[in-house]
Amino acid sequence: MQAVPAGSPLLSARARYQEGDLLLRLGQPAAALAALQDAAARLQEAGSAPEEQARVLARTATARRRLGRPAAGLRDLRRALALVPPDPRRHADGVPRARLLSEGVPLLLALGRPDEALTWAAQALDLLARPEARPAEAAYRARRTRYRTALAYLSRGLGRPYLQPLAGPTRDHPDLVHARALLDTLLAGEVRGADRDHLLALDLRLSRALAEPDAARALTLTQSALALAAHPYEQAQALALHAEAALRAGQPDTALAAVNRAHALLRRVGPGPAPADPGLHAQLLALEAGASVQDGPALLPWLRAALADPALAPFRAGVWREVGAALLTVPGGAGWLADWGVTSQGALALPDALVVYEQAQFPPSGDELEG
Known part of the structure; x- marks a missing residue:
C-alpha cells in the first residue's frame, strides 16, 4: 500500500x-475483512466497473464466512450478484457471474442449505460451459x-x-460416495503451476480426507496434504x-x-x-477436547474458558456438540454432563442438551444474532 499514490483511488483500492x-x-480473515471492506468503499467512490466491485464483495463475503458470519456474507454476495446480472446473450462472457455463484456455494453450505448450493453450482457450471474469450480462466473456475x-x-x-x-x-x-468420486476425478486431472492451482490441490486433499470413512485412508490423505502445505497456515x-x-x-x-x-x-x-483464524482455532479446541476426554470432568471448565474469546462465539455450539458426543463414548461421561448441570429435559440428545446449556450461560449478542 505504501507504494501506491494517495491520489490514485483506483490503484489504492486494487492494492x-x-x-x-x-x-x-x-x-487472517479479520484483517482481510478490514482490507476488503476498505477496497470495496474505495472502488465505489472511484466509480469502478461493477464487475470489479462485485469481485471484491465476493471476497468480503468469504472473509465473513471464515469468521463464522455466513448470513452477513451471503448479503454481501447477493449485492455482488446484483452488480453482475445474468446476460441474455447466449455467447456472452459468463465467467464473472459464474465466479460469484461459485463463491456463494460455501456460504450456503455454512448456512445449512446444500440443495440451494447445488443449484448455484449448476448455474455456474452452465455459464462456464459456454464459449467465451477466456478458456483458461473458465477451465479453472x-x-x-x-x-x-x-x-x-x-x-x-x-x-x-x-x-x-x-x-x-x-x-x-x-x-x-458422490463427493469422493468428484474429488478423485479432480485429483486425477490436477493442473500444476499457478498459486491458485496449489491452493486447490491442497483443498482437494483436505476435503477428500474429510469425506473418507476409512480413518486409515484419511490419515494417508492428510499426510499427502501436509507434504503439500507451503506455509504455517496451510500446515495448521x-x-x-x-x-x-x-x-x-x-x-x-x-x-x-x-x-x-x-x-x-x-x-x-x-x-x-486473538486467534488468527477463529474457525480453525475452534476446530483445534474440539479436537484437543476429543483427544482428552479420558481426563474427566475437568475438561468442561477448561473448554468453557478456552472458548471465552468473542471471536469464537459463532463456533461454540459446534465445539460443544462435538465434545458432548465424545464424552458419551467414555464410561461415566453422561454423569459428568449431569454434574455440570446439563439435562436432556427427557427429549434432547445429551450433545444438544450441552449446547443448549452453554448457550444459556453465554447468550449470543446482538452482533452474533445478526451475523
Missing part, C-alpha cells in the same frame, strides 16, 4: 483488495466449482453445515485434519501431538492475542 486476498489466504459441488455433497452426507468444527464420517453415505489446516483422522482411527496421542503442532503454527499466523 487493498490484493492485500485482503493475500491475508485471507494466509489465515469450472474445476473450483466442481470442487465446491463436492463440498455440497460432503456437507449433506455429514449432515452438518459446512462450518468448523467438522468431523469426518464413521460410516458411509451415498452423498459421501493439514495438521487439524490429520488430528481428526487420528481420532477416528483410535489414536488420541497422535491426534493430540498434531493439535499441539497446529496450535503453535497458528500462533505464528497473525499477531495479537
